[in-house]
Amino acid sequence: MSKQQAILLVDDDKAFRVLTSGLLEEQGYRVVAAANAAAGLALIKEQPFDLVLTDLVMQGTNGIQLLEQIKAFDPKMTIIMITGFASIPSAVEAMKIGAFDYLSKPCSNDELLLKIKKALANKRNLEELDRLRTELSERYQFSQIIGKSPAMQSVFSIIDMVAGSDASILLSGETGSGKELVARAIHYNSPRQSHPFIAINCAALPETLLESELFGHEKGAFSGAIRQKPGRFELANSGTLFLDEIGDIPLSTQVKLLRVLQEKTFERIGGTQSISSDMRLISATNKNLDQEIQAGRFRNDLYFRLNVMPIHLPALRERKEDIPLLAQHFMKISATKNSKSVDSISEAAMKMLVEYNWPGNVRELENVIERAVLFCRNATIDVSHLSFHEQRPEMQLLTNARSSRMTEKEMTQLYARTILNEHNGNKKLACKTLGINFKTLQKRLGEL
């Protein structure tokens, strides 16, 4: 037995209200009648209806105005207009604004009932479609990772498969393809989820700093080390350690890393006590490690330790079918974040998005859409809102630092600056994060 459907009848003709209510109730509908538009609108705001039947010509607010008010409140409401024979052009106008159908008075009972049935069936279909759409988009989503392409679907199954284990994972893929997102998804779907996820960008740090970040240091280990500082290995205990840009680790650090992975213990720099940490390792790189090994820049034995379970994230241009889904996703997020009422992307703009080759992958798409939302003054993103020029933030510079010809001193300075910026210029906090004293920070910043 399906639930009783509710119809709101708005008409200033009392005889029509009484007769029609009676007819509809006989058919099993629940009917609420209102004698004018204002009363009708008030009812709509306080209880749910499946259908509204409203007269077109009424004292005060007429049917067209009521239609607009209802649509403003609930764009999905199904409405049938009732008109006198003379006002058919207005009825057509009503349909343009969003009425589902119209009926001219006088009409037979059969005609009235048929139109109501048709309207209600249409409403059910639309609801079903909506439900399917939501279900579909949820299925294509894995902890906020979006993708319906076969390539991404298989990434989802691998994540599913490995999340429960402790196997070391090596993520590969171009910049912006979602490696960190996947690393987090694995952690937050694993039994370690309530423990820390600790990330470190290996490319951003000069060798000595990288080691002190990874293994920590004891007080006095080097000049300026004012306190003991735990390394990321320690901080990640019971959780997951994410080594980003692993392809950029210098060979000497690779040896030390290998030792930790083999023996599962390590010492802080300047320390003798051996520390063990139980953590799950996920590494990522946008380099081709095979090539790095060939070139003698990456150790084969370390590679095998890290790469128990490889996951490759395909470039966005290799899975163009994901672009519309991702574009819509980022549009919704940006619109909400910036309180804009942008809710669609024109066909021409979408075509352009799909055809572009996305060297910066999903991150670039995210930025292009965010800018488009900001530029857009109406509800639809169009070609004129799209611009494909990437700016390189400071972090990007850091990421590329090792591959560039920066000296160790310049990198140390850049790193200190970045940490300082992260703390909004608060040097005390920056010292704490870096585990160094004020004077050393000043030295690194080039202020002394």
Ligand SMILES: Nc1ncnc2c1ncn2[C@@H]1O[C@H](COP(=O)(O)OP(=O)(O)OP(=O)(O)O)[C@@H](O)[C@H]1O
């Ligand atoms: N499939 C996806 N669905 C939704 N958002 C995504 C997807 N892939 C990437 N993103 C988003 O794109 C941005 C870049 O992703 P992420 O930082 O994971 O890339 P990356 O591969 O680590 O890049 P890099 O090599 O430059 O560090 C992030 O904001 C991330 O949330």
Ligand SMILES: [Mg+2]
């Ligand atoms: Mg990354």
